[in-house]
Amino acid sequence: MIENLQERVNADARLVRRGRFVTTSFLLEVGDTPWLINVSEGRISSVTKGPFVMARWTFALRAPQDAWDGFWAQQPQPGFNDIFALIRRRVLRLEGDMHPFMANLFYFKDVLASIRPASNNSPAVHA
Amino acid sequence: MSSAVNASFEPVIGRYLNLDLLGKRHRVYVEEAGQGIPLLCLHTAGSDTRQFRAILNNADITKNYRVIAFDLPWHGKSSPPAGWRDLEEYRLTSRDYVDIIMGVSEALQLDKPVAMGCSIGGRIVLHLALEHPDHFGAVIGLQAGAHVDPYYDTQWLHRPDVHGGEVCAGVVSGLIGPSATEENRWETLWHYMQGGPGVFKGDLYFYKIDGDIRERIAAIDTTRCPVYLLSGEYDYSCSPQDTLDAASRIKGAQVTIMQGMGHFPMSEDPTGFIDHLAPVLEEILKMRKGR
Structure with missing residues (x-):
């Protein structure tokens, strides 16, 4: 799933444009597996699966596998329907310098939601 | 085809009310439609009266209710009072919030209004039911709870x-x-995008800190002021x-739990919300007729 992130985001011209001022690296931790994601002017330039010895990142999002599975469901259930729903339930931890994340919240919410299975309809929860 | 063919005014009237609130002169923007029992609508933190556009335009509601919504000071078209620049920051307290609502209600000379608020508005109607049970005919709390623990750093908002x-x-x-x-969805979010600097954050001071009513909530007497x-x-x-x-x-x-809806029922899914609201308004109407 996460392997598809680069292709999904970069194919979405509107999303890339929204992130045109975003150049950063962040860590996505899914259970025990870390993924390092590099963003360059709104395009995902690389997605690398860990473990890492000396990963450099600006901010990290860490949550158990089942939390991400719920978040990435086609129709997420209440409590899984947004990154902030996971934060509110204390199952997702946002760490590091979160300035790029908060300053570009709509961009990052859509980047993370882009992993959801494609739907015929417009996404029900446009996070 | 002329564009005039599809042009029409809504039955909603918007006016500015000049009054003293919290010891200062204010110019408060008020919208209303309909006749009957006053239904005083209170918007969420960091937003404005546009959230109630569907309620104000619903003929089934406005035939029995005088629907009134106002922008809190600092919100929508209600500017902050003169001298706001000298304040370190805007912060909504329980005391001020109650005083503003009572001030507007008394200025409009509302007879036993039904107060309906969402989120911070849903919390404050619990304060109103507790502190002013004889002023209000009933309260309707949308997305109302006694307290919300802070779950993110609100500094990011300002x-x-x-x-x-x-x-x-x-x-x-x-x-x-x-x-x-x-x-x-995007109409609702646009209202948030238009909020003044620090206003949403200042409202959340009430929502997450000052407005905690857990200790007092059991004292609400629904025989004096029904709570929905x-x-x-x-x-x-x-x-x-x-x-x-x-x-x-x-x-x-x-209590009613509304399937499929989130934090802004009246604005995000007006049709679905009105289906749930209608029986509540019907019940209040029957109570009032028997009064």
């Missing part, structure tokens, strides 16, 4: 190096449920469980 409109709307975007249309609570199932700010917990401590409170 700092010059993060766009306030983008971050405020971004923070609340996930609170909208899947039953919302794209049009209503309606909450959307996708809201994780005031979750259905938060509303059920509050209701369990208010003897006689009636």
Whole structure:
């Protein structure tokens, strides 16, 4: 799933444009597996699966596998329907310098939601 | 074809009310439509009266209710009072919030209004039911709970190096449920994008800190002021469980959990919301006729 992130985001011209001022690296931790994601002017330039010895990142999002599975469901259930729903339930931890994340919240919410299975309809929860 | 063919005014009238609130002169923007029992609508934190556009335009409601919504000072078209620049920051307290609502209600000379508020508005109607049970005919709390623990750092909502409109709307975007249309979703978020600097954050001071009513909620007397609570199932700010917990401590409170909806029912899914609101308004109407 996460392997598809680069292709999904970069194919979405509107999303890339929204992130045109975003150049950063962040860590996505899914259970025990870390993924390092590099963003360059709104395009995902690389997605690398860990473990890492000396990963450099600006901010990290860490949550158990089942939390991400719920978040990435086609129709997420209440409590899984947004990154902030996971934060509110204390199952997702946002760490590091979160300035790029908060300053570009709509961009990052859509980047993370882009992993959801494609739907015929417009996404029900446009996070 | 002339564009005039499809042009029409809504039955909603917007006016500015000049009055003293909290010891200062204010110019408060008020919208209303309909005749009958006053239904005083209170918007969410960081937003404005546009959230109630569907209620104000619903002929089934306005035939029996005089629907009134006003922008809190600092919100929408109600500017802050003169001298606001000298304040370190805007902060809504329980005391001020109650005083503003009572001030507007008394200025409009409303007879036993029904107060309906959402989120911070849903919380404050609990304060109103407790402190002014004989002034109000009933209260309707949408997305109402007794307290919400802070779950993110609200400093992000007001700092010059993060766009306030983008971050405020971004923070609340996930609170909208899947039953919302794209049009209503983005209309709702646009209101957040238009909030003044620090206003949403200042409202959250009431929502997350000062407005905690857990210790006093059991003292609400629903025989003097009936309490109706309606909450959307996708809201994780005031979750259905938060509303059920509050209701369990208010003897006689009636609860509805609304499927598919989130934190802004009247704005994100007006049609679905009015289906749940209509029986409540019908019940209040019957009570009033028997009064």
